Amino acid sequence: MKDFGFTINKDRQIDMDTADMRVAEYVKTHEPSFNICIACGTCTATCSAGIFTDMNLRKLFTLVKRGEIANTRTEIAKCMLCGKCSLACPRGVNTRNVIVKINQALIKFSL
Amino acid sequence: MKVEGKQAIWKEYQKDIAGDKYFYVRSCVRQNFFPGSETTFLRIMREELGKDIYEHPCHTTCTGIGYHGDVVPLDTMMTVVARQFALMTEAGYQNLVPSCITSFGIYTEVLDTWHHFPEVEAKVREYLRKATGREFKIPQNLAHASDLIYKFRKEIAQNAKFKLVDKETGKPLKVVDHIGCHYSKMFPEKGVGGAEYPYVLAGMIEDWGGEVIDYPERRHCCGFGFRQYLVQANRGYSVACSHKKFESMEPYKPDMILTNCPGCPMFLDKWQYAIAEMEGKTYGKDGYGIPVLTYEELAGMVLGYDPWDLGLQVHQVSCEPLLDRIGIKYDPLKKYNDKNGVSLGVPEKPSVMKVS
Amino acid sequence: MSQLYNKLLEDVRFQEGIKACINCGTCTAICAAAEFYNYDPRIIADTVQSRNEEKIENLLKSETIWYCGECMSCKTRCPRGNAPGLIIMALRALSQELGYFVESEKGRQQLFMKRVVGGWILTYGYCLYLEGIGTNMYAEQGPIWDWRQKNWGKVLDRLGANYKGEGNGILRKIPEEALDEIRKIFEVTGGTARFEKIEKFSKEKAEAMNLKFDDGIDNEYFQHIYSHNNNTHNIE
Amino acid sequence: MKKKRVIVIGGGISGMEAATHLASMGYDVTLLEKDKELGGHLLGWEKLFPTMRMGKDVVEFLNKGITLSKVNVIRKAEIVNAVKTGEIFTVTLANGNKFESDAVIMATGYDLFDARKKEEYGYGIYDNVITSADLEEKFLSGKPILTSKGNVPKKIALVHCVGSRDEKVGNVYCSKVCCVTAVKQSIELKESIPGVDVYCLYMDLRMFGMHFETLYKEAQEKHAVNFIRGRLSEACENQDSSIIVKVEDTLAGKPLRMTVDMLVLMVGMVPSAGTVKVGKMLGLKFGPNGFLKSMDQHTMGTITNIPGVFIAGTCAAPRPINNVFVDARAAAITASSYLEGYDIEKRISYS
The missing domain is CATH 3.50.50.60 (FAD/NAD(P)-binding domain)
Known part of the structure; x- marks a missing residue:
């Protein structure tokens, strides 16, 4: 194959037709409150890990729901499971357990 | 898909296109990459349609690629444009016809800016006076060269020697249209058919016997992106855009791609070669590419002009399969000849994409 | 009030490009650059409307503002009548004005655009000039372009051009007095000043980067900006 | 004493409810509806948010009001003219029929965005x-x-x-x-x-x-x-x-x-064609979004620039059904107080 000095850039669109929804489905089944998140960001604002790292819990949840799980393992490793987020959530999402379930799913599906 | 829905939109975007006496400004990209197209355009306008279309030897680039490459400032670009207006005014013309879509977009943008910011127009007039001593009138009518071919598409159809029909099956050829971004995305009301379902090329395809194919990424940019193609480090973006379009149109098995922007046909043509070299993939029938034509080439083709007068020999994707399908005769031995019939040698064949 | 924001406001394209953004993402959804680069025009609009000096300065020095291809698809769709593409043009102009463009890999490429496209405009009166588009630098132009390259004049002649000729026609020689007018326009309107700034800041940057800098395209800095890609531009 | 007369223009939710209340207060009410059936957009809606109750229940509730309070309903009424002469409004239909009244309720509603x-x-x-x-x-x-x-x-x-x-x-x-x-x-x-x-x-x-x-x-x-x-x-x-x-x-x-x-x-929702047409005939003011304009956003809802013309429902702004009901009743009350000689404009001390 010929080298032109560049390659065809990969598309970074989220493609919902081919997205890997296994983690999202697993979490929704085992921690149904994951469904009622309204992405308000209260969790992120109070997140201990978020203060010291670039972890964004609100965004992480959204990405999992879209099947964007390539970086989930690295991101979730920043969480200390302190559970402050669960206390802060205005919708009563058990955010701490969502993280636990995401972690379980990542192990289960070897991701 | 309900075509009536599109027809209703097309009716909403009828634009005023002058009938005669045009001041023609050439396209930098066209002249370099598709010289035969501009030659053909003038031949059709003058010889087939008997129109007065004037060219001034002192007109220049509008600086469009420099402007959209962000090295030419807005004021500079506007003053260069003003100079073109001055040449037009001095020559006694009022209807400006750019060959280039980027130019057309730039002229439209300049006129719109001056309309909203009259003080900017005054400033540019002062700049032009200072730099050249010239004065100008604002064009009465601004139309892209493809608008003109669109306007006279029925006359061209009447004189046509060929239709966009498969001579074996009698079925219309499937044609994908690709409109240059700056034709109507910035100012939808300035384009025939608007921005979402432009009719400028679709109208030609329909009246010349073909079938317009709509595919999901029809509106996507070819990927030129000015700096994005010109600088090698950015070309991955440029090719990715065209690649996306090819992947999207592939299932429809189009017989050809028709374009109205100078740059797009070059990219859609050359990137098929490059993608084949990089990924081993081709998009046309039997390992060929999908022929990409300019509207001038297509008009000339249906009018029965010699394909080698149109410049089809300078395409990387071979047009012969298309010519064969329509039943257009050509002499393969003359393809790579000079004006005097002397062979200029034969280009090398690409390693993946088949060529005639 | 941010000084940089005020500077941007002086550009009519900026005034046209942003009134108030509601962060709906319509622009990003249709943006070709957002598909292939880690780029989000919505965030560009949001950053400038924050009027925060530091954020705008970072933007002017960033890679981000150089990803847009100026296709203007965003203008067609914005429900608030904004055009991130126009905001980008104003940001790029200011970035060059202040010399911030050399702080990013993509921004440094402006020297290429200046010397090549800018050079063609002032030398020939065309934005592109085939003699500078060899398959050595543009290999994807393919074997057909190799063939044309061997026969520039004869192929153009065959297709009705007036290559380097007097009078009208394709790729004619544009008369020197016309080119003088264009050069004068560049001087009067700030085009020349922009070019000089690009040269000056690039030269300083080349020194800082320890890359050999010279006129023309055959020097280390120029070749570096033309081909170097750190391959992080589409990574989150 | 002769009963005061009110013409209600538009037989959707707001028009029906306003007409019902005005008639129940003893006014002589004529309801003009362009279609052959009363109910407006509601007829095309199956279930209603947020309770998921059936739209037809609400239509039935409205129709009962019209019947019980004896509103004079004119269906297929295409208005070709509507003017105020002195204190009297005259509305002319395409078939030549004319109606007079002492007050008008505009309940001409919305059209769906095309x-x-x-x-x-x-x-x-x-x-x-x-x-x-x-x-x-x-x-x-x-x-x-x-x-x-x-x-x-x-x-x-x-x-x-x-x-x-x-x-x-x-x-x-x-x-x-x-x-x-x-x-x-x-x-x-x-x-x-x-x-x-x-x-x-x-x-x-x-x-x-x-x-x-x-x-x-x-x-x-x-x-x-x-x-x-x-x-x-x-x-x-x-x-x-x-x-x-x-x-x-x-x-x-x-x-x-x-x-x-x-x-x-x-x-x-966009202002309905009827809102624009009849509003212009009566000389009503329109707001920047093309809906009918009340005299003041906070204090003068339902009250227009033309004394005797009141607005109810979505001809004034997009509204959900519950608000339209309240609005219709409010229009009926403001119309009634006008007919009884109460001048609300006396309270306006601002420009």
Whole structure:
């Protein structure tokens, strides 16, 4: 194959037709409150890990729901499971357990 | 898909296109990459349609690629444009016809800016006076060269020697249209058919016997992106855009791609070669590419002009399969000849994409 | 009030490009650059409307503002009548004005655009000039372009051009007095000043980067900006 | 003493309820309706948010009011002229009939936004792009929800803000009811099509009404409706006539594409053609969004620049049904106090 000095850039669109929804489905089944998140960001604002790292819990949840799980393992490793987020959530999402379930799913599906 | 829905939109975007006496400004990209197209355009306008279309030897680039490459400032670009207006005014013309879509977009943008910011127009007039001593009138009518071919598409159809029909099956050829971004995305009301379902090329395809194919990424940019193609480090973006379009149109098995922007046909043509070299993939029938034509080439083709007068020999994707399908005769031995019939040698064949 | 924001406001394209953004993402959804680069025009609009000096300065020095291809698809769709593409043009102009463009890999490429496209405009009166588009630098132009390259004049002649000729026609020689007018326009309107700034800041940057800098395209800095890609531009 | 007369223009919810109350207060009320049936847009709506009660129950409630309070109803009434001469209003119909009154209630309502104006969404072009009203018609018909090719849809997206909050189509305002309608219709889709995936593409979820937020939560919790924050940029048709949608998931900060079998456009409200026509005849003022203008946004709702003309319902602004009821009754009261000689304008001390 010929080298032109560049390659065809990969598309970074989220493609919902081919997205890997296994983690999202697993979490929704085992921690149904994951469904009622309204992405308000209260969790992120109070997140201990978020203060010291670039972890964004609100965004992480959204990405999992879209099947964007390539970086989930690295991101979730920043969480200390302190559970402050669960206390802060205005919708009563058990955010701490969502993280636990995401972690379980990542192990289960070897991701 | 309900075509009536599109027809209703097309009716909403009828634009005023002058009938005669045009001041023609050439396209930098066209002249370099598709010289035969501009030659053909003038031949059709003058010889087939008997129109007065004037060219001034002192007109220049509008600086469009420099402007959209962000090295030419807005004021500079506007003053260069003003100079073109001055040449037009001095020559006694009022209807400006750019060959280039980027130019057309730039002229439209300049006129719109001056309309909203009259003080900017005054400033540019002062700049032009200072730099050249010239004065100008604002064009009465601004139309892209493809608008003109669109306007006279029925006359061209009447004189046509060929239709966009498969001579074996009698079925219309499937044609994908690709409109240059700056034709109507910035100012939808300035384009025939608007921005979402432009009719400028679709109208030609329909009246010349073909079938317009709509595919999901029809509106996507070819990927030129000015700096994005010109600088090698950015070309991955440029090719990715065209690649996306090819992947999207592939299932429809189009017989050809028709374009109205100078740059797009070059990219859609050359990137098929490059993608084949990089990924081993081709998009046309039997390992060929999908022929990409300019509207001038297509008009000339249906009018029965010699394909080698149109410049089809300078395409990387071979047009012969298309010519064969329509039943257009050509002499393969003359393809790579000079004006005097002397062979200029034969280009090398690409390693993946088949060529005639 | 941010000084940089005020500077941007002086550009009519900026005034046209942003009134108030509601962060709906319509622009990003249709943006070709957002598909292939880690780029989000919505965030560009949001950053400038924050009027925060530091954020705008970072933007002017960033890679981000150089990803847009100026296709203007965003203008067609914005429900608030904004055009991130126009905001980008104003940001790029200011970035060059202040010399911030050399702080990013993509921004440094402006020297290429200046010397090549800018050079063609002032030398020939065309934005592109085939003699500078060899398959050595543009290999994807393919074997057909190799063939044309061997026969520039004869192929153009065959297709009705007036290559380097007097009078009208394709790729004619544009008369020197016309080119003088264009050069004068560049001087009067700030085009020349922009070019000089690009040269000056690039030269300083080349020194800082320890890359050999010279006129023309055959020097280390120029070749570096033309081909170097750190391959992080589409990574989150 | 002769009964004072009121003409109510428009036989939708607001007109019917205002007419009922005015008649029950003892006025001689004529209700002019352009269609052959009373009920307006409500006739095309199956279930109502947030309670999911049937729209026809509400129509029945309204009709009972009209019958019991003996409102004179004129159907298929096409107004060709409406003027105020002295203190008397005269309304002329196409058939030549004339009606006189001492007051007029404008209850001319809204039209649905013509979704074809959002060209990039392909309504009227792509076979599987429908509007919220089209979907409601499907619900009303009782037939299964199928794609244009007769298949059961597996994925459906609902697009918020179609023709609302959009300078491109000239409507900068929020139509108020579409967000909650999307939630309502999502639930109904989920209930009527087993296993369907439903996506709401929104900019902001404006769940302002009592119990709206609860309905939204129910959609998430019980029905697993997906909400993606991003305005639809374009829809394209695939070869199999499914639809590709492109949005930015602004919460993920990435462009997103998705193929759906059906796309539902939540069309907003625009001033109805009747509102514009009759409003002009009477010399009423229009607000910047084209709806009828009240004398003051806070204190003078229902009261117009023409003494004796009162506005009720969605000819003044987009409103949900419960607000329209309240509004209609308020219009009836302000009309009545006017007819009894009360001059509310005396209270205005501001310009």
